[in-house]
Amino acid sequence: MGVHYDVIENVIEISESCTVEDAETLLQLVLEHDDALIEAHDCQHIHTAAMQVLLAAKPRFKSLPEEEFLRQFLAPYWDTAAA
């Protein structure tokens, strides 16, 4: 499972790889917990479909991926003020 919700921290964690199937889950989670932050520190890749969710729903990010490509090219499109 590439995406899961952490009740205690109120964060949506995107773990290593966020696959095409995860996009649906991610959307559901973002809709259900609109105040949750995105924890993407360990994320290695985000599928384009999931990226669309992040672009459209604009959740806030708690942490940015370490991964170079995501950080350099995708992160500028995210709401990273809280990171």
Add this chain to the structure above:
Amino acid sequence: MNALQAQFIAESRELLEGIGEAMLTLEKQGSDADSLNNLFRLVHTLKGNCGLFEELRPIGSVLHCAEDTLDALRDSGEEISSDSADILLDAMDFVSHSLDSWESGGYDPEAISPRAKQLVASIKAIREGDAAQPANQAIEAFVNTPSSTAQTHITGWIEPHLSKVAQQQRDLVWIHYAPESDCFFKGEDPLQYVRSVPELEYLAIETINPWPAAQDLDPYNCNLTLTLASRATEDAVLLVFDYVKDQIKHEVLSGSLCTGEADTSSASASAAVSLTPEGMLPITEASRAQALRIWEVQLKIMTLNAATPTWLGRARAAVMAIEQLSESLNRSAWGDAAKEALASSEANNDPTPLLSWLQRIPEELATSINSAEAASATDHISPNVGAGKIAVPAVSAEKAQPDIAPKAPESAASSVEPLAKAEKAEAHPDGEAKQVQILKVPREKIDRLMELIGEMVVAKNSLPYLAEKAETQYGVREVAKELKSQYAVINRIAEEMQDAIMQVRMMPVSSIFQRFPRLVRDLAKKLGKQIKLEITGEETEADKNIIEALADPLIHLVRNSLDHGIEPPEDRQEAGKSLEGTIHISAHQEGDRVHIIIEDDGAGIDVTRVKRKAVEKGLISEEKAASMSDQEAQQLIFLPGFSTAAVISDVSGRGVGMDVVRSAIAKVNGTIHLHSQLGKGTKVDLSLPLTMAVTNVMMIKSADQSFAVPMDIVVETVRVPADAIHVVQDHKMTVLRGKIIPLRSLNDMLHLGSGQVPNEDNEYAVLVVKVNGESVGIMVDDFHSTIDIILRPLEGLLQQMQVYSGTALLGDGSVLLVLNMKEVL
């Protein structure tokens, strides 16, 4: 095999058939744009589908290469040569075989890749051989067109990176990638492609349509276009997008262009910032024009997609450019002012302050705009942005945006739309309604439906029994009468249902005929013969089972005509025939049977040769051969073990002969007639039932059991008085209208262990049947009526009992055994 695979296989087969057909049309009629487009589309779709499965990559690569080649041919407008067609057809065969083995589980990507590579090479050779030139031209034309992809991005990005690129003197590859909206369903992940791009320098993600509210979002509808730049080689970058080549546009900007090495004296210096400071006051007209261009470019950068989150980077870049410009012109005040404006923009997180500052172009630069234009400050980087267009900038960012910002979505849309449109037009030319008119239903479901209807037919048959019972046993006539009238209604509906399901199972014979053009073409080429194939009546329909059973025998017959029938051109010339032989395949319906006729104008069957061969092989005796009529002798080729081909070619004569054809046809209750005239040609007439589902049988009784015999072999029923039966050499026979009919007792043949019972007038019931062209009288105990039944083949152990062709359920629940007379006798 999962559902996706099954669907994929089914679709691929259809596509491959379509491709084969299209190739032949093209070869025959020359390349017209429509058929080439059609072919291209089919190959493209197939390739796309293959992309769903990782292990099909070798197949995909072959298709991909074929697609490229077709594309090149399409652009060049050249004809597909016969040799090229061969290579492409070969490739399609390879795809087809690989898919077959994949379906059957014997697929090994490793094993087929060498062959795939080989094919890719030969397909490429076609393109490079006769179509390379135009294709390259097309690419060049695209690159040289001052347009598109880089246009909107380049201005915003290139200046800040200019020095970097300049140092490295390397080309920049720009890709504009507009994924199809359903790309995720094809297993594509655009970002995955992008991240695989080597030396990625820049990435802009844009949306095609504004995002809907999050709850209405469909994450699986791709709404993005991606623009990126890389400093890797063009090939390396394009390789990444190999599978989605049609969705990208690319441009290469040469490194030297970016370095600003252009000749300044010709006033055509690039917009590069690293101009040699000229340091002269006042500003010369040439450098003024350049400076103005640079300024305008910065302005444009800021007005571009002002809302995207990357504005800050662009703003900094713009300011840096202005700074350097001001330095080179010794106007440092501009640079300072630019920095101030940037600072205020940064502080407010709003590009507007900088933008409005930029819009106030210093008078020194702005004056004599017209003369600047006349001086043609040609610009390599953004030639489209003429000075005039932007000289009157909008007052604020909000206003400027609608003017320029839509450019990006437009260019994105323009590359996506033609594709989408083409597909739409394809899918439902007359709007949505058409789309649902054809259902693809798995065959099992139809078979199940047919079985159920068959049971229904049987079940309804019990009503008359019930009515009779009501009348005779319980003496209630009214009920019996009502039952009968109800039965009439149910009977009518059941018959209509039966008819309807038969219609569903009907298939046009074109489904097997369509293979022939390819077969004939390939074989004719291989055999060095000139053959014209004529097909008529391909719309004739028959039951799916019949059609399927017919496929192999027909192919065999056509091969025979090609190999043994039609003579080589030189022989034909000698015989005074046209060089081109003709094979005519036709189909038509006659009553409840379908006739398929294969006719050639070839050499015909040499009867003496056939007889000699048959005698040589010990199939018939010499005496019999001598007494045979020509017509009879021609039928000898149907004997098992008969093959007349002097040389066993790989075309025909593989050991399966005409006997196999005959038995295959007989299996579906078909008959085959051959008529040949030496030197003139051969005609084979296949007669097949329209449908196998319902069989009309005659019920007979023997040894107190019910049997049935298919009506189509029954000639007549007669009652033969015991004294009219003669025994000659232990064989019973009788004379019927002056003709001797051999008699066989059914009880004896089935070993039922009792003699036939005559009726009270001492007459035996004899069923005269015609089997393999000969009349035989079958002695039974009694005849009953004829009925329509749904014949079910025997299963399990009983399957071995070939004397029965199947069983059927009767209305009263009893089982009826249907005799296979050919086996019984």
